[in-house]
Amino acid sequence: MTKLFLSLAILFFSGIAMADINSGIEAYNEGNYSVALSEFENASQAGDAFGHHLLASLYYQGHGVEKNISKAVALFERAASEGYAPSHANLGLMYHSGDGVELNSEKALFHYSEAAKTGDFQSSFNLGQIFRKGWHDVAPSYEKAASYYRFGAGYGHVPSVNEYGLMFAQGQGVPNDFVESYAWMQYASERGDPSAVKNLDQLVEILESQGKLQQAISRAAAVNAQIASNSAE
Incomplete structure (x- = not known):
């Protein structure tokens, strides 16, 4: 667990x-x-x-x-x-992983969702992972995945920030937008997420070739300010 x-x-x-x-x-x-x-x-x-x-x-x-x-x-x-809420989160994990109970998508989604409503960003991230890849009898939905990642990303939950940025780079559930991808990925990269560091290097190359790197840097500053404002509430 x-x-x-x-x-x-x-x-x-x-x-x-x-x-x-x-x-x-x-x-x-x-x-x-x-x-x-x-x-x-x-x-x-x-x-x-x-x-x-x-x-x-x-x-x-x-x-x-x-x-x-x-x-x-x-x-x-x-x-x-x-x-x-922490009990909802734990039950979500148990039904998701089959830890001492049978896998149960309905119960996993319910408990994760209840925990996420209270601001449990790990639970919202787990929901994003489920819908991005599909799991058990749950069909993939990039739109739902992006929505769940967005929730945690808006408050600086680094795993959610990284995945949300990737969604823009891949055009999954959100428009394909390398500027927006950079803006979020930069936040996660600055906080040491190894995947974000690697992905950011690739984005810099793409944005430089498109002449959009300065635009992306400006957007990243806005994202950082947005996260700081949300976290201060």
Whole structure:
């Protein structure tokens, strides 16, 4: 799994549940999983969504308790049904990869989408990957892929920025536009994305041959400003 299951996102909790969760997290970080289990169980039994999520994480990892994916899924589902986005993200990953559950495109897309609605850019990126290439019984759709990449790209999520830039270079789901491709690829390249660095070199050659490199540099400055503005909101 590529997502950290022991999420430390901050929500509003009852004082008792929050005290249990804080004590549990402290114990977890110290490797005292039996105490973490007890505290997370208390929070979960109090009806706290974060508590469900953390308890699910212990069952998923087998920390302080015998590993039980079925129980983990049930707890993640419970937290997700109460609107806890990291549980949606984890369930999306599990149903996407078949990690302890059967591959299920409907559930993967649903949970990724719910997580993406809350600003989880990795989940929106995963949706972009699914629709760009097609997966399981999901047909490819470059338009949908570009839309999902655009969401994360607008906030500087580097993998999304790189893929969004590639879509313009290839004319997939968006117009074929090397100036626009450069503008996004430059952002990812400056942040060390190796694919973007390589692709940017190729774009420079194309744009120089077309006499459009300065136009692309100006557009890149605008994209950087746009991302900075979005991220500051």
